[in-house]
Amino acid sequence: MKKRFSLSRSFRGFVGKEFLHIFRDRRTAAILFGMPVIQLLLFGYAIRNEINEVKLAVCDLSHDSVSEAVTDELLSSGTFVLAGEPDAPSAIAPLFERGALDEAIVFEPGFGDRLEKDGKAELQIITDGSDPNVSRIITGYTAQVVGDYLGRRTPSGSGGRGVMVEPLMLFNPALKSVYLFVPGLMALILMLVSSLMTSISITREKESGTMEVLLVSQLKPMQIIVGKVVPYFILSFVNVVSIVLIASLVFGVPCRGSHLLLLMESLLFIMTALSLGIFISTMTGSQQVAMMISLGGLLLPTVLLSGFIFPVESMPLPLQLISNIIPARWYLVIVRAIMLKGAGFEYLWKETLVLVVMTAVLLGASVRKFRERLD
Amino acid sequence: MRPAIRIAGVEKSFGDTRALCSIDLSVATGELFGLIGADGAGKTTLIRILCTLLLPDRGKAEVLGYDSAAEYRSIRSRIGYMPGRFSLYEDLSVEENLRFFATVFNTSVEENYELIRDIYSQLEPFRTRRAGRLSGGMKQKLALSCALVHRPDLLLLDEPTTGVDAVSRKEFWEMLARLKEQGITILVSTPYMDEATRCDRVAFLQEGRLLAVDTPEGVTALFRAPLLAVSAREKHRLITELRAFPHARSAYAFGSSVHYADLRDEVSAAEIEAYLQSKGLRDLSVAPVKPGIEDTFMALMQEKGGCDE
Amino acid sequence: MNEGVIRAEGLTKTFGEFRAVDAISFCVAEGEVFGFLGANGAGKTTAIKMLTGLLSPSGGKASVAGFDVYREAEKIKRNIGYMSQRFSLYDDLTPMENIRFFGGIYGLGRREIAEKGRFLIESLGLGPVAGNRLGSLPLGWKQKLAFSVAVMHEPKIVFLDEPTGGVDPLTRRRFWEMIYEAAARGLTVFVTTHYMDEAEYCDRISIMVDGRIAALGTPAALQAEFGVGSMDELFIRLARPRAKEGI
Numbered sequence: 001m002k003k004r005f006s007l008s009r010s011f012r013g014f015v016g017k018e019f020l021h022i023f024r025d026r027r028t029a030a031i032l033f034g035m036p037v038i039q040l041l042l043f044g045y046a047i048r049n050e051i052n053e054v055k056l057a058v059c060d061l062s063h064d065s066v067s068e069a070v071t072d073e074l075l076s077s078g079t080f081v082l083a084g085e086p087d088a089p090s091a092i093a094p095l096f097e098r099g100a101l102d103e104a105i106v107f108e109p110g111f112g113d114r115l116e117k118d119g120k121a122e123l124q125i126i127t128d129g130s131d132p133n134v135s136r137i138i139t140g141y142t143a144q145v146v147g148d149y150l151g152r153r154t155p156s157g158s159g160g161r162g163v164m165v166e167p168l169m170l171f172n173p174a175l176k177s178v179y180l181f182v183p184g185l186m187a188l189i190l191m192l193v194s195s196l197m198t199s200i201s202i203t204r205e206k207e208s209g210t211m212e213v214l215l216v217s218q219l220k221p222m223q224i225i226v227g228k229v230v231p232y233f234i235l236s237f238v239n240v241v242s243i244v245l246i247a248s249l250v251f252g253v254p255c256r257g258s259h260l261l262l263l264m265e266s267l268l269f270i271m272t273a274l275s276l277g278i279f280i281s282t283m284t285g286s287q288q289v290a291m292m293i294s295l296g297g298l299l300l301p302t303v304l305l306s307g308f309i310f311p312v313e314s315m316p317l318p319l320q321l322i323s324n325i326i327p328a329r330w331y332l333v334i335v336r337a338i339m340l341k342g343a344g345f346e347y348l349w350k351e352t353l354v355l356v357v358m359t360a361v362l363l364g365a366s367v368r369k370f371r372e373r374l375d
Numbered sequence: 376m377r378p379a380i381r382i383a384g385v386e387k388s389f390g391d392t393r394a395l396c397s398i399d400l401s402v403a404t405g406e407l408f409g410l411i412g413a414d415g416a417g418k419t420t421l422i423r424i425l426c427t428l429l430l431p432d433r434g435k436a437e438v439l440g441y442d443s444a445a446e447y448r449s450i451r452s453r454i455g456y457m458p459g460r461f462s463l464y465e466d467l468s469v470e471e472n473l474r475f476f477a478t479v480f481n482t483s484v485e486e487n488y489e490l491i492r493d494i495y496s497q498l499e500p501f502r503t504r505r506a507g508r509l510s511g512g513m514k515q516k517l518a519l520s521c522a523l524v525h526r527p528d529l530l531l532l533d534e535p536t537t538g539v540d541a542v543s544r545k546e547f548w549e550m551l552a553r554l555k556e557q558g559i560t561i562l563v564s565t566p567y568m569d570e571a572t573r574c575d576r577v578a579f580l581q582e583g584r585l586l587a588v589d590t591p592e593g594v595t596a597l598f599r600a601p602l603l604a605v606s607a608r609e610k611h612r613l614i615t616e617l618r619a620f621p622h623a624r625s626a627y628a629f630g631s632s633v634h635y636a637d638l639r640d641e642v643s644a645a646e647i648e649a650y651l652q653s654k655g656l657r658d659l660s661v662a663p664v665k666p667g668i669e670d671t672f673m674a675l676m677q678e679k680g681g682c683d684e
Numbered sequence: 685m686n687e688g689v690i691r692a693e694g695l696t697k698t699f700g701e702f703r704a705v706d707a708i709s710f711c712v713a714e715g716e717v718f719g720f721l722g723a724n725g726a727g728k729t730t731a732i733k734m735l736t737g738l739l740s741p742s743g744g745k746a747s748v749a750g751f752d753v754y755r756e757a758e759k760i761k762r763n764i765g766y767m768s769q770r771f772s773l774y775d776d777l778t779p780m781e782n783i784r785f786f787g788g789i790y791g792l793g794r795r796e797i798a799e800k801g802r803f804l805i806e807s808l809g810l811g812p813v814a815g816n817r818l819g820s821l822p823l824g825w826k827q828k829l830a831f832s833v834a835v836m837h838e839p840k841i842v843f844l845d846e847p848t849g850g851v852d853p854l855t856r857r858r859f860w861e862m863i864y865e866a867a868a869r870g871l872t873v874f875v876t877t878h879y880m881d882e883a884e885y886c887d888r889i890s891i892m893v894d895g896r897i898a899a900l901g902t903p904a905a906l907q908a909e910f911g912v913g914s915m916d917e918l919f920i921r922l923a924r925p926r927a928k929e930g931i
Contacts, residue, residue, distance in 0.1 A: 213462050543724070631904060676852065
């Protein structure tokens, strides 16, 4: 009995020492707490690609009540600013070349009449294809506004049948990119910070020789590993909370689902990332290599293959298969579902299970690989 | 009494490099034992085998009566180990380091303060200073305190005096002598030959082989060739001329003079002096000298080769 | 001694309040082997950094190889060789690659490098291992090569910062024989060491304590002056210093 107590004392001492390291070294503390906040603000403010103040030129060759009403509808949406009313479509191209426009719409002559008679009318949307992402978003949003308006105008649906209905953006009607970025950023930040911190803190002990002393001490390998995980687990949890807070207070991203579920899933994901960090540290003896693997080896796959920026479904099959082993891919699905769709656990148990299995495998492999001796 | 360390036929290789070849060694309880050799001689490998961090490829090592392979846990809790670099947490303070190592060895600083007081009291004024900002000598003392804090029966110290100035080295050996009086067995490795005289017994290690194991006096007695201390104004030419002497065994610089060993059983100082005078060397002095540890080590090094010979 | 290759007069370096080097004065003559001793933290490293043009002094005067340490640091760097235990050669390059690289840094021509390289490899007996990575060679060989590379561009002075750490006594002596040989050719050698017996290999030594030079002279004269029997004793007598402060 006494022995068990004293073992836990040495374990507590170990965890306490880890906290000292973290708060003693300003760099570690800065990475741990500063990086998430800075990254979130950066992505949230600077790199957002949502549409705002779109410079719109309207070339109305019809000038009837319908075309003017559609124009008003667009301009009153708050997203578009009128940047010109060219008389002919031929005058549009020069405006684009000067950079004076983001988008132009052309109503065909007799737009309103045709819609009335044939139930079909043409509205041309011209955008600057040199920025395909933005132009796709603008096009989609314009079509949506027009479709909405025309649908409202003929409530029974009879008159609106000829209007090309564009895909409707559920959950994120204004295509606010922050909504997309926040879950992705949560995945990215938690992944990098957690795996980087654990892998570095273990390899640092190997480099300084203190690992040799720890090995000959009373601590068991499992205690050393868990002792490294616990502090970062707690601190990463603080990160999750601060990210969600910044997301909702600064960027107004809602959390439609259960906050508790979101926290629990995040904790699970942190465990996965920490285990990955431990696993990395068992494979290498130097901080440098550990850092390269954690940053270089995880950053790009997490950004590119997790669905953070590019949807997994639109990747080539081999990449889709690879994306399955990226923990962030599963976490991203979970976070998006909870925050944006308000989904409950019953829809997410599969993804959760994947993360649980990944964590178990990584931890198991680490404990096996973690040697009690040097060779 | 059962020896504190018993090593029989221990061998260890890393890839193609043979670090240790068939080492037999025994260290008595309460002994202050020196493992002397240059970098790469195998000192660190041997110590790591003893503190159970490495397994020998062949042979058996017994530490405090426990088998180093099978009963490693029993060994680990009873030894104090100080690795080659002073393995301290440089971002933690002196006191935090000591407390940490006390807790992971399941004890507290207060419990064994008696043992480390002598050493730690010198560090006390800098309790709150970070270990990374201590001098080499201070780090060395802190690392020793940390290795002692759980009152081990056996101390394994890997090159504790390397990179530390002569004053600190002297103080360190005085501390080891006092620890020995308290009944702690100490095995310490060092590349400094002059430290051999401070040990009860020493082992010379060179390229993975033991050249000799004996008391410092016993070791120097192994040197049988007549030895002369020669000095002259131009030292470099002196060495060259001495080596060119037909009966020369060796001539090496030793402090201010050159130690000359002859191949014959007897040699007269006058003969050498006459020879050197004929070569035009001035301010000559030639006198017989008692061989030291270093003379013996060098002679043994040249007699015996590496593992495979 | 006014014609010294290294001359320092009241050379001082302060870091804030702390006088790391406190008005040291000395002269090193051409072809001299000068031992620069002192406990850890006595100010040796700072002094060497000033003399090699890496650190600007806070006060005093000094010239190295005839160049002023304030104004001609770049010229000093071109006229000295430097070797330390910490930084010497690249372990992942072969001996010849190291020679080529450092030869290039020292501004030697391609043909000169090739010639010197062949000569060095042969005279050091590195022929059989010339194609191996340096890291796989014994420390003693590496140190000899490092010294040879440091004097490859035929500098007037070579600074050796604890050049023989960790090697066996035989290798250490062979290294010192190289130093003697180079000194006999007129090279000035400025060397720091922790081995007190090596101090006696020097023509003259200085012992730094707390930023000042506490003793300066030939080993024999110093032992007589302080009435001690060995360099070890002398060092311990003098250098018992701020070590107490744990710096």
